[in-house]
Amino acid sequence: MSKGDTYTVEQVAEIVQGKGFFCIKEAVIKNLVIDSRTLSNVNNALFFAIKAQRNGHQFINSAYQNGIRNFVVSEDVDHTKYPETNWIKVDDVLSSLQQLAAYHRSVHQLEVIGITGSNGKTIVKEWLYQLLSTDNNVVRSPKSYNSQIGVPLSVWQINNGHNLGIFEAGISTVGEMKQLATVIQPSIGILTNIREAHDEGFKDKKEKLKEKLQLFEGVETLVYSPAHIADGVMLPGKRKFTWSFNQEADLQVLEVSTDKTNTILKAKYADKDIEATIPFTDAAAIENTVICWSTLLAMGYDAKQAAFRLAKLVKVGMRLQLINGIDNCSLIDDSYSADISSLSIALDFLNQQNQHPKRTLILSDLHETGKSANELYQEISLLLKQKKINRLIGIGEQIAAHQELFDLEKSFFNNTADFLAHVSQQSFNNETILVKGARKFGFELVVKRLAQKVHDTVLEVNLNALLSNLQFYKSKLSTGVKTMAMVKAFSYGSGSFEIANLLQYHKVDYLAVAYVDEGIALRKAGISLPIMVMSPEPSAFDAMLRYNLEPEIYSLEVLRSFLHFLPEEVTDFPIHIKLDTGMHRLGFEPQQIEELTVLLDKEKLKVVSIFTHLVATDDKQHDEFTKLQVSKYEKMYETLATSLTYRPIRHVLNTSGVSRWPNYQFDMVRVGIGLYGFDAALAEGELQTVATLKTTVSQIKQLQPNETVGYGRRGVLPNGGQIATVKIGYADGYSRSFGNGVGKMLVDGKLVPTVGSICMDMCMLDVTGIDVKVGDEVIVFNEQHRIVDLAREIHTIPYEILTNVSQRVKRVYYYE
Known part of the structure; x- marks a missing residue:
C-alpha cells in the first residue's frame, strides 16, 4: 500500500x-x-x-x-x-471520499490542529497560518472548506513535505462530525465558540456542543473557553487550555482597551501579567485573536514571542472581489494570499466569467507549499493550460526563474514595484484579470492601479449568499422541475452579466429579462442560456432574432406583428405564451384562446412554454383566488396544448409560490426577488442577505443650537450637535422620502438619523456623540439594517429600494 x-x-x-x-x-x-x-x-x-x-x-x-x-x-x-x-x-460515494482522505491522513505523521465552532473558524485558521508558517510547513483548508465534502478535499492536500496541518470542520446537524473527526484526526483541538449560527439542525445548544466536541476525541490538547461549555458536558482531550474574559482560565484577559486602529490586551498567564497589542478593534476579531493567543501558548510558545507575532497579524480577506477595471476589463481581486488550492478555486471563478474573450492571471511567487519550486511551477503551468488562461504576468524571483515552463503569452517582474513601474506597457483591454498574490507582495497596489476609478458609494453583492438562496429554492423542487431565474431590471439592481454568469454556471435552465436590450447585453457578455424577453417591442424583433432571444407573446396584436416580421426561411422560432388568469396586466384571456390556436403558425413558431402570473401566492387570505387562477390556467393550457403536437413547459409559480405551493410546480418555476434575499412567504432568516450599500463621510461639522441643515432650512438641531455629510443622494437611488429623520444609517455600528433634505449627491446625518471622522464607512443597508426596514420607513416594498440603486453606484461582487 x-x-x-x-x-x-x-x-x-x-x-x-x-x-x-x-x-x-x-x-x-x-x-x-x-x-x-x-x-x-x-x-x-x-x-x-x-x-x-x-x-x-x-x-x-x-x-x-x-x-x-x-x-x-x-x-x-x-x-x-x-x-x-x-x-x-x-x-456510498461520499463515504468513500471520506474514507480515502482518512487513510491519506493516517499515513502522514504530522501535528494537526482541528478547529470547529459556530463562528470564527476560518479566521482563526488563517491567523494561525500567519502565526505558525514562519517555522512550520503548513497545509490548511482552502478558503472555508469545512463541509462533509470540503474536509476530505482539504486533508487530501497533505504531502510528505508538511509538518503541520490546520483544518476546520463545520456541521449542520447531528451525526456529521464523527466522519470529519476520522478524516482530520487532530492532535490539537480548538473550539472557537458555540452560538446561534446553524442552530436549526440541533435540538438545543447542548446537543450542538456535544456533536462538535466529537472532533476532539483523542486530542492531546483542547483549547476552549469555559463560557461556551454547558454544564454536564464531558470534555475530550488529555490536556485542557482555557481562555476567558470574565472568569479564571489559563489565559485570563483582564483588560481590553481600544483606540481607532489597535487593541491592547492585558492578561494573566502562568501567574504572570502578559500583554499583547493587536491591529483590530471589533469584538469578533478580539475574540478570535485571543483564541490564537491561547493556541500559541498551549503549543509552548513564549509569551513575548506570541505577543510579537500577534502584533503582525493582518486582516484576512476570504472573499474574491469582482470589480470593474480599466479599459473595459473586469478585475478579480484575490490578493490576500496565494497557495495552489486557493489558486485553483480562483481560476474556476475566473472561468465563470464570460464577458471578455481574454483571461489574464497576475500571480506572485508561492511559498511554503511543501513542493520543490520546479515541481510547483510545473503543476501551475499545467493548471493554467487546463483552465485555458490566455496570459500570465508573474511577479517574484521564483516564478520568473521558471518562466520557461509556461507556454502562453507571458511577462515576468522581480517584484511588485517593478511591475507597477511598467504597467502602462502591459496593454490591458477587454479582458478578465485575476490578481492572486501572497500578502507580502502587496498586490492591493496592483488592484488599485487596475481598478476603474469611481466614487466611494458602493453596492456590495455577496454571490455566495445569492447562490445559497438559489440552492434553497432548488431544494424545494421535485425531481425534473426546471428553474427560470429573473434577471430583469439589472438583476433587481444587483448587476447584469455578473449575476447571469453565476446562474449559468450553477445550471439554472432559463433566464428572463424585461426588455430586449437587457438580453442583448447578456449575449454580448457570453451568456448562452435561453433568455425569455417579457416585453418584446416590435422595433426590437430583428435584434431578438439576431441574438437568439425568446419573446413572451401576451396578445394577439404582438403575435400578429411577430409573425409578420419573421423572415420566410425561419421555422420553429421559440416563443412563450402568457395567459391572464387574474393579474389583468398582460396575457391572453380565456375567450381569446380559440383565436390564438388558429393564429399560431405551427411551422414558424415553437411554443416553448405556456405560463401565467399568480397575483398573491404569499398571502393566505387570497389562497382561494390562487387556486382559482391555477384552475383557469390548467384549462387554458390544455386547450392550447391540444392544438399543438407537443406539450410546452408549464410554469405558474413565482418566488413566494415556490415557498408555499409545492403542488403547483408543474415543469418549471420562476425565482426572482427570492434570489436576492426577499420572500414575503418566509420567516426572517431563511434567506441570506445579498446586497450591502455603503458610502463614506465627506465632512464633519459642529452646529450651534438651532442652526439649520440643507435646502429650505428643513433640518434643525435645537440643541446643536455634530453633522456628517455622506456621499449618497437621490441620484444614487437614496429617495428624498428618507429626509428629515425618516431614514437612518449605521455609523460605527449605531443607527443615526438623516437631517434635512436628501440632496442629489449627498445627505447629512446627525452623528452627535459618535466617534466619527472623514473617510469613515457608513452603511445604508446590510443584514443588520435591512432593506425591509428601509422599505417600511417610506411605505414601499424591498423591490423598489433595491432596484432604485443607480447605475453610477459601483457594484462590487464577492465570492468565497
Missing part, C-alpha cells in the same frame, strides 16, 4: 473497499474531483460521483469529455461507452 503522496487506482479501490473495473489499474491518482466543471490535472484525477444537491452520476459524461478517466460510482454504468477508463463501484 502507498505510503507517499500518490496512489494507483487499484490501491484506492482497496482503501475504499470498492469493486474495481480497470482498464489501466496502475493509473496514478493525485487529484480528487467532485465537479466536472472544475477540473485540474485530469490525467491523474479521480472523479467522485457524489449524490448531493445534484446527482454526480449525471455528469460522468461531461467529466469524461473533459479528460477524466478514473471514476468512483455507486450506480451501474455502462463502461463500454467510456473507453480506457477505470471504475470503482462503492455503496
Whole structure:
C-alpha cells in the first residue's frame, strides 16, 4: 500500500473497499474531483460521483469529455461507452471520499490542529497560518472548506513535505462530525465558540456542543473557553487550555482597551501579567485573536514571542472581489494570499466569467507549499493550460526563474514595484484579470492601479449568499422541475452579466429579462442560456432574432406583428405564451384562446412554454383566488396544448409560490426577488442577505443650537450637535422620502438619523456623540439594517429600494 503522496487506482479501490473495473489499474491518482466543471490535472484525477444537491452520476459524461478517466460510482454504468477508463463501484460515494482522505491522513505523521465552532473558524485558521508558517510547513483548508465534502478535499492536500496541518470542520446537524473527526484526526483541538449560527439542525445548544466536541476525541490538547461549555458536558482531550474574559482560565484577559486602529490586551498567564497589542478593534476579531493567543501558548510558545507575532497579524480577506477595471476589463481581486488550492478555486471563478474573450492571471511567487519550486511551477503551468488562461504576468524571483515552463503569452517582474513601474506597457483591454498574490507582495497596489476609478458609494453583492438562496429554492423542487431565474431590471439592481454568469454556471435552465436590450447585453457578455424577453417591442424583433432571444407573446396584436416580421426561411422560432388568469396586466384571456390556436403558425413558431402570473401566492387570505387562477390556467393550457403536437413547459409559480405551493410546480418555476434575499412567504432568516450599500463621510461639522441643515432650512438641531455629510443622494437611488429623520444609517455600528433634505449627491446625518471622522464607512443597508426596514420607513416594498440603486453606484461582487 502507498505510503507517499500518490496512489494507483487499484490501491484506492482497496482503501475504499470498492469493486474495481480497470482498464489501466496502475493509473496514478493525485487529484480528487467532485465537479466536472472544475477540473485540474485530469490525467491523474479521480472523479467522485457524489449524490448531493445534484446527482454526480449525471455528469460522468461531461467529466469524461473533459479528460477524466478514473471514476468512483455507486450506480451501474455502462463502461463500454467510456473507453480506457477505470471504475470503482462503492455503496456510498461520499463515504468513500471520506474514507480515502482518512487513510491519506493516517499515513502522514504530522501535528494537526482541528478547529470547529459556530463562528470564527476560518479566521482563526488563517491567523494561525500567519502565526505558525514562519517555522512550520503548513497545509490548511482552502478558503472555508469545512463541509462533509470540503474536509476530505482539504486533508487530501497533505504531502510528505508538511509538518503541520490546520483544518476546520463545520456541521449542520447531528451525526456529521464523527466522519470529519476520522478524516482530520487532530492532535490539537480548538473550539472557537458555540452560538446561534446553524442552530436549526440541533435540538438545543447542548446537543450542538456535544456533536462538535466529537472532533476532539483523542486530542492531546483542547483549547476552549469555559463560557461556551454547558454544564454536564464531558470534555475530550488529555490536556485542557482555557481562555476567558470574565472568569479564571489559563489565559485570563483582564483588560481590553481600544483606540481607532489597535487593541491592547492585558492578561494573566502562568501567574504572570502578559500583554499583547493587536491591529483590530471589533469584538469578533478580539475574540478570535485571543483564541490564537491561547493556541500559541498551549503549543509552548513564549509569551513575548506570541505577543510579537500577534502584533503582525493582518486582516484576512476570504472573499474574491469582482470589480470593474480599466479599459473595459473586469478585475478579480484575490490578493490576500496565494497557495495552489486557493489558486485553483480562483481560476474556476475566473472561468465563470464570460464577458471578455481574454483571461489574464497576475500571480506572485508561492511559498511554503511543501513542493520543490520546479515541481510547483510545473503543476501551475499545467493548471493554467487546463483552465485555458490566455496570459500570465508573474511577479517574484521564483516564478520568473521558471518562466520557461509556461507556454502562453507571458511577462515576468522581480517584484511588485517593478511591475507597477511598467504597467502602462502591459496593454490591458477587454479582458478578465485575476490578481492572486501572497500578502507580502502587496498586490492591493496592483488592484488599485487596475481598478476603474469611481466614487466611494458602493453596492456590495455577496454571490455566495445569492447562490445559497438559489440552492434553497432548488431544494424545494421535485425531481425534473426546471428553474427560470429573473434577471430583469439589472438583476433587481444587483448587476447584469455578473449575476447571469453565476446562474449559468450553477445550471439554472432559463433566464428572463424585461426588455430586449437587457438580453442583448447578456449575449454580448457570453451568456448562452435561453433568455425569455417579457416585453418584446416590435422595433426590437430583428435584434431578438439576431441574438437568439425568446419573446413572451401576451396578445394577439404582438403575435400578429411577430409573425409578420419573421423572415420566410425561419421555422420553429421559440416563443412563450402568457395567459391572464387574474393579474389583468398582460396575457391572453380565456375567450381569446380559440383565436390564438388558429393564429399560431405551427411551422414558424415553437411554443416553448405556456405560463401565467399568480397575483398573491404569499398571502393566505387570497389562497382561494390562487387556486382559482391555477384552475383557469390548467384549462387554458390544455386547450392550447391540444392544438399543438407537443406539450410546452408549464410554469405558474413565482418566488413566494415556490415557498408555499409545492403542488403547483408543474415543469418549471420562476425565482426572482427570492434570489436576492426577499420572500414575503418566509420567516426572517431563511434567506441570506445579498446586497450591502455603503458610502463614506465627506465632512464633519459642529452646529450651534438651532442652526439649520440643507435646502429650505428643513433640518434643525435645537440643541446643536455634530453633522456628517455622506456621499449618497437621490441620484444614487437614496429617495428624498428618507429626509428629515425618516431614514437612518449605521455609523460605527449605531443607527443615526438623516437631517434635512436628501440632496442629489449627498445627505447629512446627525452623528452627535459618535466617534466619527472623514473617510469613515457608513452603511445604508446590510443584514443588520435591512432593506425591509428601509422599505417600511417610506411605505414601499424591498423591490423598489433595491432596484432604485443607480447605475453610477459601483457594484462590487464577492465570492468565497
